[in-house]
Amino acid sequence: MPALDRSLVASLPVFQGLTPEQQDDVLGEAQSVRYPKGADVFQQDQQAQHFFLLLHGHLRVYRLTPDGQQVVVRYISPGEIFGVAMALGRTTYPATAAAVVDSVALVWPNAVWPRLSETYPALLANTLRTVGSRLQDAQTRVVEMSTEQVERRIAHALLRLAQQSGRKVETGIQIDFPISRQDVAEMTGATLHTVSRVLSAWEDRGLVEGGRQKITLRDPHRIFMLAEGNGG
Amino acid sequence: MPALDRSLVASLPVFQGLTPEQQDDVLGEAQSVRYPKGADVFQQDQQAQHFFLLLHGHLRVYRLTPDGQQVVVRYISPGEIFGVAMALGRTTYPATAAAVVDSVALVWPNAVWPRLSETYPALLANTLRTVGSRLQDAQTRVVEMSTEQVERRIAHALLRLAQQSGRKVETGIQIDFPISRQDVAEMTGATLHTVSRVLSAWEDRGLVEGGRQKITLRDPHRIFMLAEGNGG
DNA sequence: CGAAATTTTGACTAGGTTCAAGTTCTGTGG
DNA sequence: CCACAGAACTTGAACCTAGTCAAAATTTCG
Incomplete structure (x- = not known):
């Protein structure tokens, strides 16, 4: 595995409040994975084994209804964390994430989340802000669809x-x-x-x-x- | 101010992972406030000065569109935390919360959040789970409205x-x-x-x-x- | 009892879906 | 390099779900 270059990600919101050494510690647990266009990063209802940070590309996150209709939940851009099912108390992914162009993501095994989140509360706080802003987005969308x-x-x-x-x-x-x-x-x-x-x-x-x-x-x-x- | 009885709230999800002493520390920063039926707990776009935990009653949380239509975001039941705008990185409340029956809530000043969340990461983790489950709810609602x-x-x-x-x-x-x-x-x-x-x-x-x-x-x-x- | 709020119901309308072709791209293989 | 098959897009016509407009009935409460 090639060493991950901290400078690429140090300025991202997720890593704010962490020292360079701490960032290295977090990054040290991750692997960089390539997803060709069209590939799924994870699938709805699958056991959640990892969480992710998108480095390059774009992902389409969608939910499938029982009768086969798709609803796009969001598009993910570089720099965003995603698939944090475990931090949210879930054991499965609530949606499917697929690469709409060739993409690269950092991948952490869920098993490292407890240690990282306890050691670096800033990581928790930053994740909470991210999830909070997605909650705002989703509620805005509900308002739009209603009115x-x-x-x-x-x-x-x-x-x-x-x-x-x-x-x-x-x-x-x-x-x-x-x-x-x-x-x-x-x-x-x-x-x-x-x-x-x-x-x-x-x-x-x-x-x-x-x-x-x-x-x-x-x-x-x-x-x-x-x-x-x-x-x- | 009457002392708050820890036994009333110790079993709530927000307080999981905290020792009784830690729960007392957190509760010690809160005040209990009564909201008569019809009263607003906070209003949309208002500066967020507090966060809350509902003890008794029911709240209706709604957003008002520019043309005056209301959209109900959710109803809050006893035991739920709400109005955590600051933890989500917001300075204002995104919606209005009004008591639909006489209600009582614990109220914390936002100023204590940094100390509490740094001292007790479990509080952060529990809040993240709560916000995460609301995100799921909101996205489920988007899917329903779409299909x-x-x-x-x-x-x-x-x-x-x-x-x-x-x-x-x-x-x-x-x-x-x-x-x-x-x-x-x-x-x-x-x-x-x-x-x-x-x-x-x-x-x-x-x-x-x-x-x-x-x-x-x-x-x-x-x-x-x-x-x-x-x-x- | 009267006024205000809530609920019900009818008639009509319209925004958007459904159904049904047809057209325009784009990439691939001969 | 061009033909062609599949995917993406466009467009017309009929239809229908739910909204709008209007009015009346019911409930609650001062």
């Missing part, structure tokens, strides 16, 4: 993706990984068809630029107005 | 309420606090009218018994079947 119509939900979803993983290009801000209309549908509780119709209409109005598994926000400001229910 | 029709969402919401705060009565399981059709609507992303229609239909079929701000599940099993999408 907003599809077009506004799509606007909010795209703005979140752009903020999280947007890349500036000449024509605007492009989502930095392959994302289909179906994916957007599974993030917003709409159907593929409705998402396609909405994006087509937006494209006619110059708000976005479509493409196969590609979405570019041409006019983020007007999309924001749409999301907030103003203008149209 | 289920109103009738099933209402069934799920009532079953959750019954599990959390159900009281056995002769005719079935009654929700143990006043809850209106409007409240159920705000929990499920439906309208008052739709909830009323669904509950009326269920009452005709003998599944529930209605009443002003009162709901009794007469046949929890058949409601469960409904929630799971089987029979009807």
Whole structure:
């Protein structure tokens, strides 16, 4: 196993409040693993044996309903910890995480969590903040699904993706990984068809630029107005 | 201030892993406060100055949208900690908590959190588990809102309420606090009218018994079947 | 008893799904 | 290098769930 370079991860939120030596101790327990595009990092209802930190790539986390529908819980970007089922008191993963592009993650065996979390309470505190902010996100999504119509939900979803993983290009801000209309549908509780119709209409109005598994926000400001229910 | 009786709270999940002396230390920083029915414990966007543990009563936690719609985030039952905004890295409360019946809570000033959480990592770990389970709940709700029709969402919401705060009565399981059709609507992303229609239909079929701000599940099993999408 | 809050019910409407083709990409293998 | 098969996307038409609008009935409480 190649030594992990602390400088790559020292500035991440998870490691705040730890000295370089402590960071080395934590990193020393991890292995770096590569996940090719399409591979699962872990699967829903599987025994949770590890927790993770994404170094490169993007993951799509989704839940499968009994009747086979998928709902996208979130996308994970580099620097985020994920799969911390054990810290949350669970024995299985609540969702499946799959690489949408070739990805690399640090992997810790669950067995080291008790020692690390007792030795370094800052690690616990940082994890609590991360989980807390995801709770906020999830509750915001519940509010949106309860009160907003599809077009506004799509606007909010795209703005979140752009903020999280947007890349500036000449024509605007492009989502930095392959994302289909179906994916957007599974993030917003709409159907593929409705998402396609909405994006087509937006494209006619110059708000976005479509493409196969590609979405570019041409006019983020007007999309924001749409999301907030103003203008149209 | 009357001394707080440790025996009342020692068995709660938050205090697991602490010795009686440590529990006394934590409790010693808290005050017991009474909230009459209808009073707010804290308000959305208010500076977060305290965190709480509910001793008696029931709280309704809701978020208000810019256009004035309310969405119920959750109901809090005795024994639960809440309002832990600071531990989550927030400076304001993300929602409003109001007493639906006369209630009593332990109140800690935020200022004591850094010391307590550093001194007793178990407190951090327990809080992380609590927040984690709320994250699961919120994500489950997102999945339900994305994939289920109103009738099933209402069934799920009532079953959750019954599990959390159900009281056995002769005719079935009654929700143990006043809850209106409007409240159920705000929990499920439906309208008052739709909830009323669904509950009326269920009452005709003998599944529930209605009443002003009162709901009794007469046949929890058949409601469960409904929630799971089987029979009807 | 009267006023306010809660609940019920009817009629109509509409946003979004479903059903059904058809079109446009993209990567692969001959 | 081009043909082609599969995947992704688009679009039209019919339909339906749940929302909206409107009004009345019931309950509670001062």
